[in-house]
Amino acid sequence: MALAADIDFSGSGFLTLAAGNMLGGTTQAGGNVNDYNCPCLPTDFGQGGIYDGRGGLQWKPDSKLGLQGSAALGGGGLSMTGQVVARGARDGRVNLEWLYGSYEINEKFTLQAGRKRLPLFYYSDVQDIGFALPWVHLPPAVYGWDAVNYNGVSLLWRSQWGNWSSALNLLAGNESRRESGYYKIYNGRQNRTDVRWGDIAGGDLTLQRDWFEARFSYLQSTTQTKNINGAWDATTQSYAPATIDSAWMPSPTARQRVHGLALNADFRNWLARSEFIYIDRPGNDWKDFAQNLSLGYRHGKWQPMLTWSNYRSSANTRQGAESDAQEAWTVTSLVLRYDLGTSSALKLQFDNSKDRSGPNFGTAFGNARLLTLSYDLVF
Amino acid sequence: MILAGLFLSAPACADLVVIAHPKSGAEQLSKEQVVNIFLGRFRQFPSGIAAEPIDQAATSSEKAVFYQRLVGKELAEINAYWARLVFSGRTQPPRQAASAAQVLEMVAANPGAIGYIERPKNESRVKIVFDVEK
Numbered sequence: 001m002a003l004a005a006d007i008d009f010s011g012s013g014f015l016t017l018a019a020g021n022m023l024g025g026t027t028q029a030g031g032n033v034n035d036y037n038c039p040c041l042p043t044d045f046g047q048g049g050i051y052d053g054r055g056g057l058q059w060k061p062d063s064k065l066g067l068q069g070s071a072a073l074g075g076g077g078l079s080m081t082g083q084v085v086a087r088g089a090r091d092g093r094v095n096l097e098w099l100y101g102s103y104e105i106n107e108k109f110t111l112q113a114g115r116k117r118l119p120l121f122y123y124s125d126v127q128d129i130g131f132a133l134p135w136v137h138l139p140p141a142v143y144g145w146d147a148v149n150y151n152g153v154s155l156l157w158r159s160q161w162g163n164w165s166s167a168l169n170l171l172a173g174n175e176s177r178r179e180s181g182y183y184k185i186y187n188g189r190q191n192r193t194d195v196r197w198g199d200i201a202g203g204d205l206t207l208q209r210d211w212f213e214a215r216f217s218y219l220q221s222t223t224q225t226k227n228i229n230g231a232w233d234a235t236t237q238s239y240a241p242a243t244i245d246s247a248w249m250p251s252p253t254a255r256q257r258v259h260g261l262a263l264n265a266d267f268r269n270w271l272a273r274s275e276f277i278y279i280d281r282p283g284n285d286w287k288d289f290a291q292n293l294s295l296g297y298r299h300g301k302w303q304p305m306l307t308w309s310n311y312r313s314s315a316n317t318r319q320g321a322e323s324d325a326q327e328a329w330t331v332t333s334l335v336l337r338y339d340l341g342t343s344s345a346l347k348l349q350f351d352n353s354k355d356r357s358g359p360n361f362g363t364a365f366g367n368a369r370l371l372t373l374s375y376d377l378v379f
Numbered sequence: 380m381i382l383a384g385l386f387l388s389a390p391a392c393a394d395l396v397v398i399a400h401p402k403s404g405a406e407q408l409s410k411e412q413v414v415n416i417f418l419g420r421f422r423q424f425p426s427g428i429a430a431e432p433i434d435q436a437a438t439s440s441e442k443a444v445f446y447q448r449l450v451g452k453e454l455a456e457i458n459a460y461w462a463r464l465v466f467s468g469r470t471q472p473p474r475q476a477a478s479a480a481q482v483l484e485m486v487a488a489n490p491g492a493i494g495y496i497e498r499p500k501n502e503s504r505v506k507i508v509f510d511v512e513k
Contacts (some may be wrong), residue, residue, distance in 0.1 A: 066466075098468070102468060107421075116468070123463075125466070125469070126466055131458075163412075165421045211450075342437065
């Protein structure tokens with residue numbers, strides 16, 4: 001058993017139990033939008049988590065249980081890590097989120113290969129770890145995309161410049177996702193759309209000093225979708241057969257470019273979070289702009305925080321569409337967090353979503369007011 | 380912060396210091412360097428030796444006071460911070476010792492180890508590299 005003696009296993013996990021109730025809102029389409037009984041508020045685009053006006057108390061969109069195991073192989077800096085997550089938004093099905101090998105070359109460089117989270121945004125790495133987040137759910141205006149993981153390689157370089165520390169993470173890979181949750185939100189709850197991101201390349205640079213942190217990110221990839229079983233048709237109020245989009249669309253040479261900036265501060269009892277995203281998707285006809293700004297105050301075990309988040313898309317006029325009056329919405333959120341111990345917390349969140357979409361965007365979800373309560377635990 | 384102070388035995392950790400091995404090459408560390416090592420941002424002594432931070436027990440008053448004085452955070456906030464790094468595979472939290480005496484032993488035995496304890500008296504096996512101010 002000499003081999004077993006050289007492997008050091010460790011396990012950990014996380015749990016979020018969340019229940020939400022739609023308090024009210026308005027919708028422009030008689031309530032039924034994309035096969036959802038609106039008012040609606042999508043809270044997890046990547047997994048298709050959406051609260052609607054039909055269900056009363058709903059626990060599925062944000063509840064999840066994850067288990068992570070790591071095995072350190074010998075003492076040479078080599079390890080394997082896997083993480084599986086079961087979530088209500090996927091009817092309890094278990095997904096493999098992470099499975100990667102890691103080699104710590106030295107204290108400055110770490111090389112990883114396998115399946116990992118795509119670090120598009122500041123909180124992407126922990127978007128499932130409720131205890132690590134100041135919200136019940138991440139601001140959907142920013143955290144609203146169709147791919148959240150990738151298969152590939154990454155290199156992390158840590159350094160220190162005077163009193164600043166820096167971490168540069170470079171990555172390359174691909175992602176293929178069956179039955180995208182994102183497209184269930186836009187094409188209907190029974191829709192199946194598969195997603196392919198190819199030639200993913202990019203990275204992020206984090207600079208920290210004392211209470212201040214800045215993160216710059218850039219990522220590019222090809223992006224394609226394939227509609228397998230048809231999207232919801234608002235006119236007929238039924239699912240149209242997938243005849244037009246049954247091939248991979250658009251051309252595989254069309255690239256998207258994701259630019260991100262996050263500026264954070266933890267100054268004494270105050271915390272500020274901000275994130276700014278600009279996505280140029282010439283092949284998909286769209287440009288996307290998203291921001292969120294948060295200000296919170298820590299008082300012992302209590303932490304109230306106010307967040308404003310905004311999303312706006314603009315059509316690419318050279319594709320023949322009207323550039324303005326497309327999808328747009330703003331969410332204002334108030335969260336009260338209470339730490340039960342050092343590893344669990346309760347959060348109460350009120351979201352007020354204002355739909356500002358214009359007449360050129362057909363499937364607006366309308367305004368929504370949502371109240372959610374969560375219990376988060378890490379173990 | 381006031382609440383934390385009420386529950387902790389303040390006199391027991393009135394004078395916390397960060398200690399390292401004499402062969403770490405470190406004479407004195409800045410607050411930012413200590414923060415970088417203990418929060419996993421950059422774990423290297425100025426001499427180039429890899430730094431291996433050691434925490435006191437999770438329930439110890441020393442640990443709560445150390446992070447409160449160093450970065451002004453409660454242990455729940457520190458744990459939330461580590462949840463972000465551990466579950467993303469970026470780095471691991473400091474190893475945890477069972478007692479202050481064990482921290483002293485571990486630092487005395489390893490040139491890369493760095494820990495925090497009550498200011499030791501007549502202890503030549505380790506070097507004080509940072510005063511954790513109140």
